[in-house]
Amino acid sequence: MNSKLFLVISSLCMLLFLSWGVSAQSSIIGSVNDEANPVPFANIYLKETEKGTSSDGNGNYELTGLQEGKYTLIVSAIGYAPYQKVITLTKKNIILDVILRPSTESLEETVVTGTLKAVKRSDSPVPVEVYSPTFLKKNPTASIFEALQNVNGVRPQINCNVCNTGDIHINGLEGPYTLVLIDGMPIVSGLGTVYGLSGIPNSLIEQIEIVKGPASSLYGSEAVGGLINVITKNALEAPDFFADAFATGWGEYNLDVGAKIDVSKKTDLLLGVNYFNYDELIDNNGDNFTDLTLQDRISIFQKWNFKRNKSRIFSLAGRFFYEDRWGGELQWTPESRGGDEIYGESIYTRRWEVLGKYQLPIDEKLMLSFSYNDHAQNSVYGDVPYLADQRIGFTQLTWDKNLGKHDLLVGSALRYNYYDDNTTATVNADEVVIPSLFVQDEIALAEKHSLLLGARYDYDQRHGNIFTPRTAYRWKVTDNDIIRFNAGTGFRVVNLFTEEHAALTGARDVIVTEELEPEQSFNFNLNYLKKIYGDNGTFVSLDASIFYTNFSNAILPDYDTDPNQIIYDNLNGKSVSQGVSANIDVVLPSGFKFLVGATFQDVAQTEDGIKSRQILTESYTGTWNVGYTFREIQLSIDYTGNLYGPMRLPTLGENDPRSDFSPVWSIQNIQFTYKKLSNFEFYGGIKNLLNWTPNRNNPFIIARANDPFDRNVQFDGNGDVIATADNPNALTFDPSYVYGPNQGIRGFFGLRYRLD
Incomplete structure (x- = not known):
């Protein structure tokens, strides 16, 4: 018994010792x-x-x-x-x-958009904002167009209640003032901006670079308001295989699939496919029109990278895009397309693009870049067809040379524009070739001071010689304090009917009162960047700017003179965009991260001594991105949102009961991401938490939605609408009153798989 008792006690002691050790x-x-x-x-x-x-x-x-x-x-x-x-x-x-803090010897974020040269972001004399795929994942969307809603000072603007096409506003300037690039090539036009930002899988995106403010001295026309450069990965950084799929409670389905393929020892291929589908009829605001346009879209992207001697660059990329979208009365069917019984807006879009870079096989650094895109659109708006073709070819040769304290870039570009449609405004196809020369010199004045001087010359046979100079100064006060000052001029040659095609075939007629001259602008931007690294691992970044742009010959839409027309002419006065913008980025050791931004702006035009706010432009905006990660269970929470101040809206005159100004509105989202399983990510959450839609406090959004062909509208001898018992406010059918999405609250769930 004693021996058994001793054995039991010994075993218990051993268990206690082991449990204490564990x-x-x-x-x-x-x-x-x-x-x-x-x-x-x-x-x-x-x-x-x-x-x-x-x-x-x-x-x-x-x-x-x-x-x-x-x-x-x-x-x-x-x-x-x-x-x-x-x-x-x-x-x-x-x-x-x-x-971790970047070492002084390391390559920090490399940017190319500001100067056409790959430089460290802190060394760029032009302030460039950089957004990675990690940022895009915090609020997953089916396109980059939607994802930009959480970038401070950038707003995706929906221009049509029915077809839901849109453009990008930067610092309050309309979409045609923004140039969209893919790998530095200006292949996206006014007609195709919304399509150029759709269909590129997020896993193939290296980063998105945004320059706020004119850059015509490097990129020419259309780069007046800002630049968005979507940079795709090279083969070394891309995963071997990836898939990302998500669905929402509204019935939206999005799938991204891609792979890296080693074709040979010297050739790598990146292949990506994006498919998006939405085919649910939802009418929560009760006007018998679709709240969200039905879409069926596929995009195929591929990029070839060729290894050459001395690491010279040679890449070739291409993309094919097709979309069928329609919106309108709920009873519309494809058989109704183009008829005058049931109203619908149906758009078939076919687009293909090719772009490449080739470094010449010589000792000097000469880079040949080229791109071409073909955009065909077959659309009907009610019973009015709009058939358009646009082709843009672009080639550019640059010479990059360091000469002591001078960092030179000299280039020549040739742009080919072709546009034709079936409207009476385009009797003959618009076809033009624009040659350009540009030079840029960044001078190292001292250890912490640099000065950039640049100029561009374009010849447009329609408007003659166009000269756009610019200058930039960078003062690196300390390693973590940088001041930048930029000033220059810009220009924009307007192709009106690629920018207002929805208006052409909607309820309003487009009226051009004179031969339009190119817009010209003068601008400056003062930027301050501050970084703080705490001893406990805290990181804080402050990026603040003051901006000012003054336009002459501005071409702005006049919605007010005649409610049935959009009138265009060169402004006899000035148009000014000015304001301040700031971003604060904080990373805490506890796992909290947040990025908060705000922009206050005044965008207005003055004519005959009368100042008026630009339509569809908010006076202030805010964005935020708050995240926290529970490391033990690898669960992340991201809360994202935006806030927009009131903007003036295009109403149909004094009797229109819709509000002349939008309210303060906000779209907020929350997402949970689980990463415990190797190679897998599960994510889900809720979009538009506040269930905000623009029909709040408005009797309706689409005017005369019950009579889209204006059959029961009566006009007097001057063409003005007469008030009747059926139409007491003297309105016509008008879907252009839109400033935000009609899509309300919805849940979403997705899965990502990545194999490196």
């Missing part, structure tokens, strides 16, 4: 990030032990089986200064998120 072990769990993105494959170890690991593809790490005590944690990664922190381990697990 409980005495601790873990360190966390993530490794830089200023904005995860840092994968960073080396992590405890200096006093042999314990170590590395962060995974999402920047997460875990050190387990650690005894209590004091240790020195070391984290290192290529391109970053080493991180060191003394920690004391107890029986509790420690959650530690590490923020």
